[in-house]
Amino acid sequence: MKVKKLLKIGVGALLYLAGGFRVPQRVPILTYHSIDTTGSEMSVFPGDFEQQMAYLKRKGYKVISLQDFYGRYLGLKTGGQRLVVITFDDGYKNNFEHAFPILRKFDFPASVFVVTSCVGGKPKWLNEVIADLEDFCRHNQAKKESVCSSKERHSFLKSLPQLKLKLEIEALKKIADFPMLDWVEIGEMSKGLISFYSHSSTHPHLIELTDSQVDQELRVSNEILEEKLGKRAEFFCYPYGSHSPRTESLVRAAGFAGACALDEDWDSACEDPFSLKRIPIRKSSFGLLEFKFKLSRAYLRYQELRRTLRFVQARFISVDVVAGQR
Numbered sequence: 001m002k003v004k005k006l007l008k009i010g011v012g013a014l015l016y017l018a019g020g021f022r023v024p025q026r027v028p029i030l031t032y033h034s035i036d037t038t039g040s041e042m043s044v045f046p047g048d049f050e051q052q053m054a055y056l057k058r059k060g061y062k063v064i065s066l067q068d069f070y071g072r073y074l075g076l077k078t079g080g081q082r083l084v085v086i087t088f089d090d091g092y093k094n095n096f097e098h099a100f101p102i103l104r105k106f107d108f109p110a111s112v113f114v115v116t117s118c119v120g121g122k123p124k125w126l127n128e129v130i131a132d133l134e135d136f137c138r139h140n141q142a143k144k145e146s147v148c149s150s151k152e153r154h155s156f157l158k159s160l161p162q163l164k165l166k167l168e169i170e171a172l173k174k175i176a177d178f179p180m181l182d183w184v185e186i187g188e189m190s191k192g193l194i195s196f197y198s199h200s201s202t203h204p205h206l207i208e209l210t211d212s213q214v215d216q217e218l219r220v221s222n223e224i225l226e227e228k229l230g231k232r233a234e235f236f237c238y239p240y241g242s243h244s245p246r247t248e249s250l251v252r253a254a255g256f257a258g259a260c261a262l263d264e265d266w267d268s269a270c271e272d273p274f275s276l277k278r279i280p281i282r283k284s285s286f287g288l289l290e291f292k293f294k295l296s297r298a299y300l301r302y303q304e305l306r307r308t309l310r311f312v313q314a315r316f317i318s319v320d321v322v323a324g325q326r
């Protein structure tokens, strides 16, 4: 794993030297989850969040709303402007306590995707995630590295080394007990800078549900958001980023104007309004440097390189393995 990490840093440094730290021609859409100090992969420390927002301000980034992005920039180049969109998934109360005052200080708009059945409660779905990860750990006890197929649930976490994965499970147990935003806080945040959209009713893996179950998730969350906020939620965000052409068309048919995925990539050719790629902002060992990297053209090049390597691996290496097994 250390070699892999060193390679990643090496590639990042090479891209930096190649001048890749220029502003890209696309709008990065940042994804945050919980703003806390657990050290989880899905968390960002409050101090780091403030530093990141201060960096955007200092560098003259214009933070635009998701609605503005869809209306004016989807699939278009930015003409050299520094634009960025900020999104939060799940709707933790700490978004109100730690992120909202900072967003207000800098006058930055943001979007929060809420799991409507958990508003005012706890992130119930995390208990299932934790059980799945613990089960995975038990079956991989002997291995130092966790290995899993990218098709597996929670593949990013399962690809962490065992020790890190165990620490992650402990952090997730703390987050599973965190309170979520309630309707009073949502009302206060939505008065100005913050827009609220749907992240389903119960946070399931949509691709594993039948059409009518997906419809039910969309309908129930929509009805609650419309009743509480007085308007329909325009956008949707796939729980776990789990989506397929079938779920995309169901979301479209439910009347949403667009949907966000969680794919760690930018589609530089065109953006699909129903599977918008976003950049996850996670805790970082490299501080602000990683955040700067993710906003840069170097990051786009890095993702292109990863895509090419994955293609080569799938096309040639796996063919050899299959051929060797025959």
Ligand SMILES: [Zn+2]
Binding pocket: 089, 090, 199, 203, 239, 240
């Ligand atoms: Zn989520």
